[in-house]
Amino acid sequence: MYYLLIAAILLAAELLYFRIADRFNIIDKPNERSSHTRITLRGGGIVFYLGALVYFLFPGFEYPWFILGLSGIALVSFIDDIHSLPDGLRLVVQFAAMFLMFYQFGILNIRDWWIIIIALIVCTGILNAYNFMDGINGITGGYSLAVLLPLVYLNTTEQFIDPAFLYVTGLSLLVFCFFNFRKRAKCFAGDVGSLSMAFLVLFALGRLILQTGDFTYIVFLAVYGVDTVLTICHRIQLHENLGQAHRKHAYQLMANELQIPHVLVSAFYAGLQLLVSLGMVLLPVNHWGYAGAVVTGLSVCYILFMRRFYPLHETYLKTQRL
Numbered sequence: 526m527y528y529l530l531i532a533a534i535l536l537a538a539e540l541l542y543f544r545i546a547d548r549f550n551i552i553d554k555p556n557e558r559s560s561h562t563r564i565t566l567r568g569g570g571i572v573f574y575l576g577a578l579v580y581f582l583f584p585g586f587e588y589p590w591f592i593l594g595l596s597g598i599a600l601v602s603f604i605d606d607i608h609s610l611p612d613g614l615r616l617v618v619q620f621a622a623m624f625l626m627f628y629q630f631g632i633l634n635i636r637d638w639w640i641i642i643i644a645l646i647v648c649t650g651i652l653n654a655y656n657f658m659d660g661i662n663g664i665t666g667g668y669s670l671a672v673l674l675p676l677v678y679l680n681t682t683e684q685f686i687d688p689a690f691l692y693v694t695g696l697s698l699l700v701f702c703f704f705n706f707r708k709r710a711k712c713f714a715g716d717v718g719s720l721s722m723a724f725l726v727l728f729a730l731g732r733l734i735l736q737t738g739d740f741t742y743i744v745f746l747a748v749y750g751v752d753t754v755l756t757i758c759h760r761i762q763l764h765e766n767l768g769q770a771h772r773k774h775a776y777q778l779m780a781n782e783l784q785i786p787h788v789l790v791s792a793f794y795a796g797l798q799l800l801v802s803l804g805m806v807l808l809p810v811n812h813w814g815y816a817g818a819v820v821t822g823l824s825v826c827y828i829l830f831m832r833r834f835y836p837l838h839e840t841y842l843k844t845q846r847l
Contacts, residue, residue, distance in 0.1 A: 570718010
């Protein structure tokens with residue numbers, strides 16, 4: 526009954542948000558960089574933050590510093606979804622939120638200040654990578670579920686986090702996917718959704734890594750990671766401004782140039798990540814060797830895919846200049 530009640534609350538909150546977004550014209554209009562063609566409500570991913578807030582209030586104010594950091598990210602991201610904010614302001618808030626997460630972890634130590642700085646930079650990069658990958662229907666919801674399920678499984682033995690945190694996060698994802706993981710999405714996650722979910726995932730994954738001392742569990746984000754890092758390298762090779770919007774991710778080529786339905790591309794990314802994660806969890810293999818093989822294999826597949834299909838994107842760019 527506890528989780529049914531939370532699911533009902535989140536569904537009602539999402540429907541209420543749709544009315545608010547429609548009333549105040551919080552929408553996403555297609556442009557030349559978009560993978561969609563219809564005006565769609567933006568910010569439906571606010572349900573991720575609301576789920577975390579409901580979790581925080583119901584059982585007894587667990588993880589307060591984490592929730593404070595998440596609130597900062599959700600607020601600034603939601604404002605940015607309505608009116609663009611300076612990149613510097615968003616980064617300051619993200620660094621502050623990550624600092625609060627680290628404080629919740631209990632890992633802040635002046636003697637290891639340089640490790641903390643590196644971790645802040647890497648984790649903030651992961652936050653933004655998650656945001657970059659939110660470009661087609663279903664990808665944020667589907668991929669996040671694929672990350673969450675192995676965490677739920679591992680938590681039964683490692684007990685690295687309150688299981689209710691994972692369950693409520695899963696419920697918020699299911700509510701969002703009902704409206705987004707479809708051919709014609711009712712809403713998009715927006716920055717508030719993708720960044721909030723990235724923060725939630727990083728918190729759970731961080732607690733797992735800290736408890737087990739096994740950094741290779743970062744492979745739970747390998748598919749997003751390889752796509753993001755190699756796309757950035759590709760854009761650097763092309764001498765592009767990394768701050769400019771683009772359509773060069775592998776998933777974007779699949780959805781746009783190859784005309785593969787969004788839901789199939791999203792399901793492919795989610796399924797591939799789930800397969801990679803379950804391999805780490807279930808196979809009797811050395812974790813470092815497995816992680817290295819996964820990253821290498823995904824990287825080779827990405828490079829071969831781009832060599833074969835990137836010319837289609839170059840043709841698209843030429844038509845836009847005419």
